[in-house]
Amino acid sequence: MKKIRVLIAKPGLDGHDRGAKVVARALRDAGMEVIYTGLHQTPEMIAEAAIQEDVDVVGLSCLSGAHMTLFPRVVELLREKGAGDILVTAGGIIPDEDVPKLKEAGIAATFGPGTSLKEIIEFHRKNAGK
Amino acid sequence: MELVDRLLKGDKRAAAKLISLVENEDKEASAVLRELYQHTGKTHIVGITGPSGVGKSSLVFGLTKVIRERGKKVGIVAIDPTSRFTGGAILGDRIRMTELSTDEGVFMRSMGTRGHHGGIARATTEAAMVLDAMGMDVVFVETVGAGQSQSMIWECVHTSVLVEMPGMGDEIQALKAGILEIGDIFVVNKGDREGADQLVKELESVAEYKAMEQEWKPPVHVTIATDGQGIEDVVNSIENHLEYLKESGEYQKREEERAKGEFTRTVQDLLLKKAFDGEGSKKKFDELLREVMEKKTDPYSAAEKLLED
Structure with a gap:
């Protein structure tokens, strides 16, 4: 039986992973397999881990403000490695004006502060593994 | 099959997809395994087991770094428990090994037990087969945090490394059957903690007993995995054990046991x-x-x- 596999990763230098862990737990409790990478990941590490773990979705969380550099780079690397079918989503502190730019760069969804866990779970159930 | 051809050329995406096929018991899985089987049998499969929190993942990370320095390629299959109620799992073994993600000569995969008992996942042996066919020289299989009876790892590996740490009440545990019976190599990790000397003595006495029944006496190593102390010695013992297996004819026996188990x-x-x-x-x-x-x-x-x- 296929299970939805999700990589939750923290690119960049901030050390706040409470949000990432809450999301990881919620997805686990929704029956998914969640691979958590820990803090301070480079986009290269994240893309490689996503490929080796054969995940359906990569969830990125960054609270340092470096999302405009780090997030699109993950999408780019996945495409370069022939894994452009893996969805990339984004959470953390992302100003509204950055959301369309991230979408344009290939981020499938952004989940800012206040997003309900239900919404995140439903997004994964609906879009993962297609 | 196209994925198998790509795997044999070392393509990591193909390896990952093939492991998913066997893990999901996809309808193509048995065809894949049939094709892979002929390309397997070259890898030294090493099991890493022991209770939760003793530092198995950190040890695997340390061992992998040393083996990479010796010019060999390493595959890792790390298993974490799946929730019995929701079917979900948090697979967290990569946290200790992030540095390895970008190493060309390393492939690491996390697996949930998905209802399988014995400390490993049902598809553990198959995942190891994929990494074997891919050309990895050594494949580590890291079990879930294992208690006394999770000794099934023994059926799928050539060498078992049992990891313990001081202060877990092992004086009595050392006398019990089960997990202690399967160690070919004993490691006392977090060796700077109080009680390490005592634990080493206890494990050495277990090793003495084992040496009465077999030629191989399990060495006991003290490590501090997080800063690399003692790791070289463990790698040496892993290599020595393989040599022993081959020279004594025990290797053939273990291969037969593995085939029988599969x-x-x-x-x-x-x-x-x-x-x-x-x-x-x-x-x-x-x-x-x-x-x-x-x-x-x-x-x-x-x-x-x-x-x-």
């Missing part, structure tokens, strides 16, 4: 599938189940009847 498990799986998923068998199962529930028959006769034809 064959037995596959037969069990096929029988289960036949009982539950086969044509008409679901109906037959439900009918018999009703009879059992209504006490018209007993579970034992019903089970025999189910598998009759």
